Amino acid sequence: MIKNTNAKTSPDENGHFGAYGGRYVAETLMPLILEVEEHWTKAKNDPKFWAEFDVLAKDYIGRPSPLYLAKETTKDLGGAKVYFKRDELNHTGAHKINHCIGQILLAKQMGKKKIIAETGAGQHGVATATVCALFKMPCTVFMGAEDIERQKPNVFRMRLLGAEIISVTSGSGTLKDAMNEALRHWVAHVHDTYYLIGTVAGPHPYPEMVRDFQSVIGKEAKEQLMEKEGRLPDSLVACIGGGSNAMGLFHPFIENKEVTIYGVEAGGHGVDTDKHAASITGGSSGILHGMKSYFLQDKDGQIQEAHSISAGLDYPGIGPEHAWLHDHKRVNYVSVTDEEALEAFQYLSRMEGIIPALEPAHAFAHIMKLAPTLPKDHIMIMNLCGRGDKDIFTVAEKLGVEI
Amino acid sequence: MSRIQTTFEQLKTQKRKGLITFVMGGDPDFETSVEILNALPKAGADLIEIGMPFSDPVADGETIQKAGIRALKNGMTLKKILKMVKIFREDNQETPLILMGYSNPIHAYGEALFFQDAGQVGVDGVLIVDTPPEEGQDLIQCAHTNEIDLIRLATPTTDRQRMGKITQGASGFLYYVSIAGVTGTASADINHVRTHIEMLKTQTDLPIAIGFGIKTPEDAKEMSALSDAIIVGSALVQTIETTPRDKVVEILTVQIRALSRALG
DSSP states (O other), rough: OOOOOOOGOOOOOEEHEEEEEHEEEOOOGHHHHHHHHHHHHHHTTHHHHHHHHHHHHHIIIIIIOOEEHHHHHHHHHHEEEEEEOOOOOOGBBTHHHHHHHHHHHHHHHHOOOOOEESSSSHHHHHHHHHHHHHHHOOOEEEEEEEOOOOOOOOHHHHTTOOOOEEESSSSTEEEHHHHHHHHHHHHHTTTEEEEESSSSSSTTTHHHHHHHHTTTTHHHHHHHHHHHSSOOOOOEEEEESOOOOOOOOOGGTOOOOEEEEEEEEETOOEEEEEOOHHHHOEEEEEEEEEEEEEEEEEETBBBBOOOOHHHHHGOSSSHHHHHHHHTTSSSEEEEEEHHHHHHHHHHHHHHOOBBOOOOHHHHHHHHHHHHHGSSSSOOOEEEEOOBBBGGGHHHHHHTOOOO | OHHHHHHHHHHHTTTOEEEEEEEETTTSSSSHHHHHHHHHHTOHHHHEEOOOSSSTTTTTHHHHHHHHHHHTTOOHHHHHHHHHHHHHHHHOHHHHOEEEHHHHHHHHHHHHHHHHHHHHHHHOOOOOOEEOGGGHHHHHHHHHTTTTTTTTEEOOOOOOOHHHHHHTTTTTEEEEEEESSTTSSSSOHHHHHHHHHHHHHHHSSSSSEEEEESSSHHHHHHHHHSSSEEEOOHHHHHHHHHOOOHHHHHHHHHHHHHHHHOOO
16 A cells, blocks of 8 residues: 655645645636545545555556566676666556556546546556546547657557547647646536646646655565665666656655665757757746746746657656755756667667667666666666557657668 | 726726726737727727737637737737837826736746836736636735736636635736636626626625626627626637738727627
8 A cells, every 4th residue: 555645745735845836727727626635635545545546556557567677787787786667567558557547536536527638648648548448437638739640559549448539739739738728628627527637747736646646666666676685776767757657766765865866857859959858957947737847938938849759758847846856956857868768769678678668768878878887786776667669650760660 | 096996986987887808918919919009998998908928828718829829929028018018008097907817927027027017117907817816925915016906817616715715915806707618718608607796796895807708799798787897808819810900900999899889
């Protein structure tokens, strides 16, 4: 069972992590946001709620996911001992299912009849469509027109699962616009609809709630490493778009100050160009999608387009708790370019026989830089948060291969 | 007395309902937008709302989204909005101006500095759509120091208890969003609005203006019977979108006159 949140890293009563977070939504949504919070507060302290979550986590998602010692990688990189937390082995192939199960249980408890969600790469959309099929709730997924084009297999998966896909053409037709459109839809359907947000972002209580559902990753990893090595890891590495898989791995270790933590943002063509998705490394404090956090924006506060080879990291913002952890220097935020991620993608496929998603390929690219510089008794855990099947078309195209 | 207060007092004396017109600042471009602003009071606008364009306007329907994009494409910024207000105030000292928009451009400008500069050029009210009272405590001080009214929203989802929170620190008037939805979409059910406004009136002495979904003189008349003023936005923005620039002031004037007449 997941224990409750750690007091020191919990937001205040209005959902602020220091200066970040909060509830920046239109007044129409406020009563509903407060209702979500009320139900969440009840659920998180209710052992019966977590018992239901745990059963589904075990039998439906397939948890716990293994903690795997990547022997070949460790040997080849010649430095630190590298472990993978294998969340790519979850049902639906990524960590997103963890918070989808949690949130749909909450939606059910709230008596909501319909589910909406936004998706970029389609992973969160697929996971949402999956739990909606399981719980027999109509599911509407908002997806940017450009992403629908880029992620055809996931679009088809969602349709097979019974979801309706709404193509979003407003703005730039990507993830941030899908989220705008989902919020617009929600305002008009507040009475019967639950918005199942796909990352540790949005208005309070979503960042805290999604984190707590995802914390199962870090909790398992901690126990598993204790069994294998009898101690804590020396460092953690995870990729960050909105930051859900990273928060999930990091959170149970935040108070273990001896554990060094790296969050890897998508550097696109480089953070010194205008084509990247590194909100912390290359952005500044702002307000969007219900929260104060770091965003890519111009000097007038207009939000800028993100760019990443990985559609799942292609978001111009980051969860507010990450912003706070950055300001407090508890987590080191670094970035990795498209090219480095692409190289890591291929390396990992050949070295370990694991085709990772392009998202964790970013985390792995950082491992490839870092591990050789560290002593052999240094233990690293990387969150391998998704599998790469969905990305083979993108990668083939980049490599100039026709499939 | 503030311009907003004075205007609502006058409306009361004249037994008239107020017409609040919304246009996007800088739509379709700076010069045309200034011309439009100058023409609004003469056409019959009692108060004016100027939209501050934002890249991600989550509370707006397609019409106003597109207006924001047009304005931004033509280089509109918050600084230029304030410049526009300054120009407007050279010839007009009476008509209240309310700036309406989203948190982020104001955050980027600096909240305190924004209210200071806005106060100096003659802005009377500010409405930040995505800052509910819970996040707006610091803004109350900023606004009042600079004699600016912080306009708050009430919606069909607002209950009695929530109203207490909303009116705390609010001044000028209360903006009632008549539908649960984004701007420029459905029209409200008059009976729902009536019941709800009656409840709101027991909770506040502020004048109440109804907006969202009011398009025609008939809509305007119907909703004005329940309130102190009505707000028309998308219908005017639509006209700006579809009318050639050299005709836009003329056509808009005709449209606003009709709305104004409907209010008696």
